[in-house]
Amino acid sequence: MKNILEKFKFSMEEKSREIAEHGRLIFGVVVVTFIVMVAVCVSVFFIFVHGAEKVLVPNVVGKSLTDALFEMQAKELYPKLQMRYSDVPGDKGTIIDQNPKSGAIVKAYRRITITVSRGVPIDFIEDYIGKNADEVRNSLELLFSGEDPLVEIAPFAYVKDESAAGTVIAQFPPAGTDLSEKVKLQLIVSSGTETEKVSMPKIEGLSIKELYPVINENKIILDFEASEDESAPAAGRVSSVEVGKGNVEVYSRIRTVISLKPRDEKSERVQGIFKAEMMEYPYPVSVKLVASSPDGKTETLVDLNHPGFEFTVPYDVKKNTTLILYVLGEEKGRVVVE
Numbered sequence: 001m002k003n004i005l006e007k008f009k010f011s012m013e014e015k016s017r018e019i020a021e022h023g024r025l026i027f028g029v030v031v032v033t034f035i036v037m038v039a040v041c042v043s044v045f046f047i048f049v050h051g052a053e054k055v056l057v058p059n060v061v062g063k064s065l066t067d068a069l070f071e072m073q074a075k076e077l078y079p080k081l082q083m084r085y086s087d088v089p090g091d092k093g094t095i096i097d098q099n100p101k102s103g104a105i106v107k108a109y110r111r112i113t114i115t116v117s118r119g120v121p122i123d124f125i126e127d128y129i130g131k132n133a134d135e136v137r138n139s140l141e142l143l144f145s146g147e148d149p150l151v152e153i154a155p156f157a158y159v160k161d162e163s164a165a166g167t168v169i170a171q172f173p174p175a176g177t178d179l180s181e182k183v184k185l186q187l188i189v190s191s192g193t194e195t196e197k198v199s200m201p202k203i204e205g206l207s208i209k210e211l212y213p214v215i216n217e218n219k220i221i222l223d224f225e226a227s228e229d230e231s232a233p234a235a236g237r238v239s240s241v242e243v244g245k246g247n248v249e250v251y252s253r254i255r256t257v258i259s260l261k262p263r264d265e266k267s268e269r270v271q272g273i274f275k276a277e278m279m280e281y282p283y284p285v286s287v288k289l290v291a292s293s294p295d296g297k298t299e300t301l302v303d304l305n306h307p308g309f310e311f312t313v314p315y316d317v318k319k320n321t322t323l324i325l326y327v328l329g330e331e332k333g334r335v336v337v338e
Contacts, residue, residue: 053076053107053108054105054106054107054108055075055076055077055105055106055107055108056075056103056104056105057075057077057098057100057101057102057103057104057105057106057112058071058072058075058102059098059102059103060072060095060098060102060114061095061096061097061098061102062094062095062096063094063095064093064094064095065081065093065094065095065116068095068114072112072114075108076108076109077106077108077109077110077111077112078109078110078111078112079111079112079113079114080111080112080113080114081114081116082113082114082115082116083115083116083118084096084097084115084116084117084118085117085118085119085120085121085143086117086118086119086120088117088120088150089120089123089150089179089180089181090180091117091119092117092118092119092120093116093117093119094116094117095114095115095116095117096115096116096117097114097115098112098113098114098115099112099113100112120150120179121143121144122143122179123178123179124175124176124177124178124179125151125171125173125174125175125176125177125179125183125185126175127171127175127176128168128171128175128187129168129169129170129171129175130167130168131167131168132166132167132168133156133166133167133168133187133189134166136168136187137153137187140153140185141153148182149182150179150182150183151179151182151183151185152182152183152184152185153184153185153187154184154185154186154187154286154305155305156187156188156189157186157187157188157189157283157284157285157305158188158189158190158191158196158219158250159188159189159190159191159282159283159284160190160191160192160193160194160195160196161190161191161192161193162190162193163190163192164190164192165190165191165192166189166190167189167190168187168188168189168190169188169189169190169283170187170188170282170283171185171186171187171188172185172186172188172285172286172328173185173329184286184329186285186286186305186328188283188284191250195249195250196219196249196250197247197248197249197250198218198219198220198247198248198249198250199246199247200220200243200245200246200247200248200254201214201218201220203222203238203241203256204238204239204240204241205237205238206237206238207233207235207236207237208235208236208258208271208314208315208316209235209316211238211258211314212301212302215302215304215313216302216303216304219250219251219284219305220248220250220251220252220253220254221251221252221253221254221306221307222253222254222256222312223253223254223255223256223310223312224256224257224258224273224312224313224314225255225256225257225258225273225312226257226258226259226260226271226272226273226314227239227257227258227259227260228259228260228261228262229259229260229261230261230262231259232259232260232261233261234261235316236258236259236260236261236271236314236316237258237259238256238257238258238259239257239258239259240256240257241254241255241256241257242254242255242256251284251305251306251307258273258314260272267319268318268319269316269317269318269319270315270316270317270318270319270321270337270338271314271315271316272314272315272337273312273313273314273315274289274311274312274313274314274315274323274325274335275310275311275312276310276311276312276325276332276333277309277310277311278306278308278309278310278311278327278332279308279309280307280308280309281307281308283307284305284306284307285305285306285307285308285327285328286303286304286305286326286327286328286329287302287303287304287305287306287311287325287326287327288300288302288303288304288325288326289301289302289313289323289324289325289326290323290324290326291315291317291321291322291323291324292321292322292323292324293317293318293321294318294319294320294321295318301313301315301323311325315337317337319337319338320336320337320338321336321337322334322335322336322337323335323336323337
């Protein structure tokens with residue numbers, strides 16, 4: 001019996017040693033397998049991510065969506081599409097922006113954001129007559145909110161009318177005008193049955209160039225006359241104003257005298273009063289006077305609403321400058337000052 005127990009004990013000890021040896025082997029195999037798997041994963045990661053080929057981002061702005069997608073595919077780049085309204089007529093379906101910009105160096109398979117134009121919000125000027133002017137302005141500013149809007153709203157021109165105050169009673173351009181280019185929309189708005197009044201600005205003593213902002217920003221019409229005066233400054237000076245202080249009705253005509261030095265034929269500059277006869281309009285319309293100098297530079301002297309009839313503006317420009325008058329966006333006359 002004792003021999004049997006000793007043999008059994010020896011057999012168990014031998015089996016235990018065998019199991020221990022096999023366990024270490026299995027554990028070693030598992031560890032090695034895990035290490036190999038980690039190494040393979042890391043290698044794949046670096047190959048496909050960090051080792052991706054670098055490519056030059058193409059310029060797709062201004063191209064059709066189809067062409068842009070083909071160019072991105074050729075560069076192994078993935079486009080991410082965005083849609084946005086545009087202020088440029090006729091560009092619907094074209095690319096108007098991209099990020100990153102063209103010329104950037106990026107890894108292949110990167111996403112490139114391209115913005116596709118949805119076209120202009122509206123294709124033509126609608127009929128705003130009878131609507132509230134503030135509501136029209138807010139609606140258009142919401143539609144055309146870019147840096148260079150397709151529709152620019154001019155300051156309202158108010159006139160006395162039986163319609164409720166704030167109602168649009170006329171517009172330019174008229175309803176139905178195609179938005180094929182940038183438009184400046186002028187709304188003529190009822191001020192109600194009461195006549196609107198404005199404060200008379202202080203202009204006495206101002207030079208010619210100092211007058212331009214006053215002419216543009218105030219709803220009054222200055223009818224200029226020139227007077228030669230040896231003591232006048234070289235830039236000219238307002239010497240007399242028919243109405244000096246107080247409130248006046250909007251677009252009142254104010255007689256204004258500006259003193260100028262006698263003309264010097266040797267001077268490279270020339271001063272005077274630009275005069276033009278226009279038809280009388282039932283409401284103030286957009287009027288602009290532009291100076292085009294001999295060296296090709298163009299400058300807007302005044303840009304205002306005017307009721308028509310007689311239009312006068314002083315000028316101080318280089319000799320042989322061309323003064324061009326625009327009414328409602330159309331050229332109505334030009335003169336070369338010598």
